[in-house]
Each structure stands twice: as C-alpha cells, then as structure tokens.
Amino acid sequence: MTYIKPIFRHPLLPKNKVGFTKKDYEGAISTLCAGCGHDSISAAIIQACFEMSVEPHKLAKISGIGCSSKTPTYFLGNSHGFNSVHGRMPSVTTGANMANRDLIYLGVSGDGDTASIGMGQFVHAVRRNVNMVYIVMNNGCYGLTKGQDSATADFGSISKASKTPSPFQGIDLVGLAMEMGATFVARSFSGDKSQLVPLIKAGMSHPGFAFIDCISPCVTFNNNKGSTKSYSYVRAHNEATSLLDFVPEEKEITMEYEEGASKEVVLHDGSVLLLKKLAPEWDPSDRLSAFSKVQEAKASGEILTGLLYIDLESKELHDLFGTTDTPLNTLREKELCPGSEALEVINAGRR
C-alpha cells in the first residue's frame, strides 16, 4: 500500500527491557475496513510483544490468505513476515520452526484459512505440537470475497451475504483443537484486549502449539442482526472463564485473589499466568473437565472465553524428535558433511 506512517517519535516514549518503544512493534497502516476486529487483534499482538520485550528479529510472523492473513503487514514491521498460500500457514511455520527452534513463531490465520481449505494442515500442526502461537481471527465469513459463510458460521446464523440462516453445523475450532490433543487452547474476543493480551503472552511462553481462537467481527459482512459473530451478540453471550493476568518470570506476583477462586499457572519459562476463575467447578489443566465445560457452554449458546486448557507437561516437536539444541540453520559442513572417508566405507559396502 502507499499508506506510510509518520516516523516521528516522541523522545520520551517508554522503552521496554530490550530498548524498544511500542512504536517499534507497529507495522504499516491497515487497509482493512474501519472497525474491523482484526485491527484490534493486531494491536493486542503489538502490546503483548512490547510488554514481553520480544526482540523484533527473534519473531517470525507467518500467515495464509484472506483478510486475517493480511494483518502481519500491520504489526511488527521489524520482524520477518511470510504471507504464504491459502490454508498452508501451518506447514510453512512447521518448516521454519524446524530450521530454527530459537525464534518465536506467530501464525495468523482466519476461519476460511483454518476451518476449510487449511483444516488438514491445522489439525496436523496441533497433533505435532509445533512450538508456535496460532491465532485464528474468526469472523464466520469470507470477507475478502464479499462475505460468503465460512465453516465456522454457526448453525442458524445469518450473514449479510447469505441472508438466510446457515443450514450447516459450525465447526468449533476450540473443541477440535482439544480433540486433536492441543496443549494450549484459548478463546478470546477482539473487543476484549484485557483478556487477549495476557493470552498471547502466555501462548508465546508455552512450549508447544498455543491455539487462540479469537472471535473478530466482520463489520462489513457479518455484523448484522441474526449473526452470532457480531459485536453485540458476542458481547451479550461472552462468558469469560477467568480474569487473566500474565506475570513475567522476574516479577513478583503482587495481586491477591480470594482463596479457591484463583489459580497460578506456572509456564515453562517460569512466568506465571494468574487466572481468577469465574467458574470454580472446573480446572483448565484437566483435559476432561475443560472439555466438558466447553461442550456445556456450546450447548447453552454461550461463547466461553479465556484459557480453556493447558498441558503443563507439553513437549514440543523438537523435543519429540530429539533435534539438537543448536538451530539447524546455523550448522555447516563441519556438522553436516560426513566427508570422503565415510564415503569410502559406504562405497566399500556396495562392492
């Protein structure tokens, strides 16, 4: 796009631990529709990365095709980005991750990109437990081709393009991810930054596949009466499971919660996710109770948000493979090439 942001910076902008201001995490001006939920998610990503003191070059952002997949242009302008092909972000990210295990991988996808054309790659990235944050900007429709229903459009939901209630069952990506053995499953709402930012941070700290299904209303094609992915519907039916606070490793936990109502989730890197649970009868580290809670909410038409499930014993793909700790893309002849002597032995064995 020709839109270029002014590069003027206030000299007193606060810097994070690695010396960057929040502006350093921004990208080009968005070309999405005004009011698009996706822009709020981009803002949450910027906020989370700034607060986490992520060095911009230590993160790679990868997407597929669609409105959602355009967003990596609009955040983290100092990070490498890859806008790949439709529905194939998971495989590109898996390959990138194999090449260098030291970067943070942020995969951005949409409901068409993930629940239709990319369904196969999505479930296989889940079961491989690729170390990445996978955000679905879920608006229930194909915005870029003018609003056709997507596979996450709920049964009976009406969009501006379809005008009639969807006759098909909507695919619940959260339930699917849990079924596939995901080790970190969350749902959020683009309009709830206070919940989304800590979830993204926790996802980045999680060693393995961190899935965030983020309901993100399409203001142009699916924000009408009768839609279950409109701002007003989601606000009315959002049932947050907990209030969240992300505490980095080096900070002391200062907040106090009522006994029994809070849970400290100590993440792999030592940081802590404080959950102030609003529904005390279930435990997000217990797959069975989490799964039934998700199913109950679905049956009653509620949109359950927050951290829904986390496996604290998660082993990511490199651990499952037993790959060396050194990023593979830094290995050279010395480590990789067995040399002529070894080849002579192989030749001899072939005679």
Next chain:
Amino acid sequence: MNTKTINDMVIRFANVNGSGSASANDMFAKSVFRMGIPVSPKNIFPSNIQGLPTWFDVRISEKGYLGRREGIDVLVAVNPATMKKDIESVLPGGYLIYDSSKVLHEDYIREGIHYIGIPMMAMVMEHYSVPRLQQLFKNMVYVGALIALLDMEMEVTRNIVKETFAKKEKLVPPNFQALDLGYNYAKENYDCPINFCVKRADKIGNKIMMEGNAAIGLGAVYGGATVMAWYPITPSTSVAKAFETYCKKLRIDPQTGKKNYAFVQSEDELAAIGMVIGAAWNGARAFTATSGPGVSLMSEFIGLAYFAEIPAVIVNVQRGGPSTGMPTRTQQPDILSSAYASHGDTKHMLLFPSTPAECFEFTAQAFDLADYFQTPVFIMSDLDLGMNEHLSPPLKWDDSRKYNLGKVMSAEDLETKEFGRYLDVDGDGVCYRTIPGTHPTKGSFFTRGTSRDEYAQYSENGQVYVNVVNRISKKWQTAKSHVPAPEFYQKENESKQGIVFFGTTTYAALEAMDILEGHGRKWDAMRVRAFPFNQEVADFIASHEKVFVIEQNKDAQFRSLLINELEVNPKKLEPVLVYDGKPITATAIIDKLMN
C-alpha cells in the same frame, strides 16, 4: 552340440510378491557382480504387498550392456499363476527351471526349450519344518541350482550369505544347506554347465552397485540438507528411508546424541513442500521426495517458491502416469509438468541423473543451485533408476568442497550495505536475501506470493511487475552456465544425424549405438543433464540435420521442451518413444532409428 554362451544372458525369476524371493534374487545378482561381470538386475513388481506376480530380470553382459533386454535365456518359474505366459517369454534354445515336486502339466510343455526340474518344495519340506522357512529356503535352493547350472563360484555366494546374515549368524548354516541342496541336485541330475555359463572376468573395476534412491538420500546428507519433509509415494519412498537411515549413522551430534536433522513425515504432499519452503526461507537446506502425483499436488506451492524466490529441492522419482497410472512401472512422463509446474509464467531447473553416482552428486549440487538461484530445483529420477540396483562409478566427495549458500546478507553486511530483497545489485538477476533472526532492526522484509517491488513492498503497478518477472528471466539466463553440461560420446561431430537422450534411457541408447556402430552406422550422441538447456545443447542440435530424441513417454515431452525453449524446427527432431512402463531396450531404439 551347441557352443556355450558365456557372460551374455538374461535370467528371469518369476516369483510371487511377498514370498521372500527378493533377497535370494539379489544374492544371485550380487554373486555375478562379485565375479567381475557387469550385471543389471531389474525388479518388475506390482502395486501390492503379497500375492501378485513379480519378476526379477538379471541381465549379465560382459560387454557392459546394462539396459533391459527382451527375451529370456533362463527362466526360473516358481509362480504357477503366470507360468504359461512366462514360458512363452523364453527364447528358443533357452531353459526353464521349475519346481518338479509335482509333475509339470502338459500345457507347460513347449518345443525348442530345455526343461530343468528341481524338486524345490519337496526338498525343503524334507529338511525344514517351519512353513515360512520352507518358503524362504526354496528360493535359496534355486539359487544353488543356478550356481551349478551356470558354473558359478559357490564360495562367492556363500560369502554373500555370511555378510547378509552377519547379525543373525544362526541363519547361515541352513542357508548354506539350501544352496547345497539345489547345487547337488543339479549336478547329479543334469549336465552342468548348461549352454549358458558365467565365468569370472575383470570388468567391474572399482564400481559399486547401488539404488538411485539410496544415492539421492546420501547425496542430501552430504549436500547439507537438515530438513526433509515427505509423504509416502512409490517409487520415491526409499529416498526418505535412505536419508533417515544415513542420518541416524552420520548426523548424530557426538556430544549430546541429538539429531542434526529433522525428518518430518507430513500429512500430504502439500504440507511436505510447505515445510520445505518454510525451512528454506528460514535458512536451512530442505528437500522433499515424491513422484508425479505429488508434484501435481505441490504445484501451487512450487509457484510461490518460484515467484517469492525461495530455495527448494524436489526429488521426482517418476512413474507411469497420468493420474495413478502405473504406480510400479517406470516412465519419464513428468518432464513438462515439472519444468513448468504451477500457474502463471513459471520455469524450474531440472537435473537428469542417469547413474547412482550422478544421483548422489546432482542432489548435493541441487542444494547449491537452489540456494544460489533462490528457486525450486528438481532432481528428475525414475522408478528404474531409483528402485533398482545399478552398476555405478563409486561416489566421490572432495573434502575441500564448501556449500554455496548464495547471496545471504549477514548482520555486518546490513550495517554497511543497502538492502532491497529484490534489488538486482550484481546484474545477474540474483538478489540478496536475509534470514529471519539476523538483525534487530535491519533486513526484515515481507515474503509474499503477490507482486512486489524491489524492496518487497506490495505493488500492483504494471511496470513494477514487469521489472520483477523480467529480472527473474535474467536469473534463468544466468543459470544456464551453472547447471551440469551435457555429455557427448564423440570428440567432435562425425555425423549429420544426432541422438539425444537423458536419465535411464542412456543405458539402452549407448547399447544401441554400440550395436549400430558394429554395423557401420554412426550417430553423434548427446546426453542432456540439466534444464535450462546450456549453450552446448543448442549448438549440438543446430549442428545436425536430424536429431532423434529418445525418451520414455508417449507425448515426446522432452522433444517439446527442446522445441519450445530452443526454438528448433519441429521437423528436425524425430521422436523415439517407449512408454509401456518397462525400461526401454536397445532393440526398441534400433528399430525406430532404422525405420
């Protein structure tokens, strides 16, 4: 009395798939190799694990003819289901070796061939009690009989048995016994040798026997591949298997015991190539191995790698198409679909190995080419080369060889030089790239399949687009002098007519040339080893009045590629085509050249 034919014959083993015959047949072929005589074993097998017919042809040729030859001199017929047809394939004066445990049905009696009955099943039932072992040792019984009938050296085969079962030593004595059962029965009941015999020679030198797929897997290890992503498909699967097997031996970090490679069996071919592209974008050498149907599935991604300029190495072990086609038969049918894979104006580098040594070398080289030119590179093998053992020069590696990672900017470079991802700084069409994670604030860019300017910014400006695709064409021109040059079989042109071939067609083509030369007919010959075609290829065609293009597909795809890329008059290029799924023969080529 017939004169004996020495070191020139085809022996066919007609077996049932899954009966364990492959290992015995391999030992037979290896015995011939160890006796110093060029040998070419070809497994003709069904898409099946157990029960369907399978044939194993062993061509023995002191002259070094390694292509397939029609007509069977000695048939070991142990599959009743195909026996009638198998017997028809025996040449007059040839031999049928059969299991005489039961009387041979009169339908199977044919004039003009010799019958040798060995009571294989009866003997193994007498000596071994376990049914599975009876089946396995029956195969060794006919190998033993062949050693006697062809006057081979038993000690050579016994040594191979010892090496094969080095880790299961208790299997050695019963295998020896089975060999002896067949050997002794043949000696006692027939005049040995028969009219065909195998005599020690010195025609092997330092050559090795290897499958092309194993050589490719090893070439990827030596070439520095760290990420392999693949999906099982015949006939490419053993490339993945070989890469993994060699990595387990050669790529384990000695300090930690951890793996200096990642080996991902993906959910399909789309994911396989996606992983390769993701890994290569992130600075690792990555590859996949597949066959025609897999390349079809990968096409969208291949276009992305081409246009976004990301290295990728794709091994295409070709098989009979179209569609599922003949999945266990050989062809060269993916020339055009690989050269021009994906929508829009795309063109890809192809390398055509014809021996295991070239499979090894070209694979290692493919990573240099892919990295340097930032584009997909195909290794175009086929089922015949990939899955059969071929006599080959030994594999070679120069320890001073360095990987050419191409134009990659370091953090220091970014401090001192201007970076534009698609800026043609050197004028050769090849731009500088950066790997994610290099510099905190410099050198990041957005990779995309959409059109963009020299600084990787999205653009729909027509002129900007034209500049990009023209610059990629310039890169293609540069590549012509970097890919392997053709091989010629004459010092300078001697004939007005030429022949062109590539890959496994080479074996039959060289044999045909040799035979025709004996009859006073001489053609100049060129073996093409890469696409884009180098200047030498264009010159060879320009300097001959007529050129025969020999290939193994119906539509003369390689000929089309020559016409299309070199703007040759189609009338000048005469197609010589064989596409029945079996490796091409010299006879077929001679027939077409002479008509």
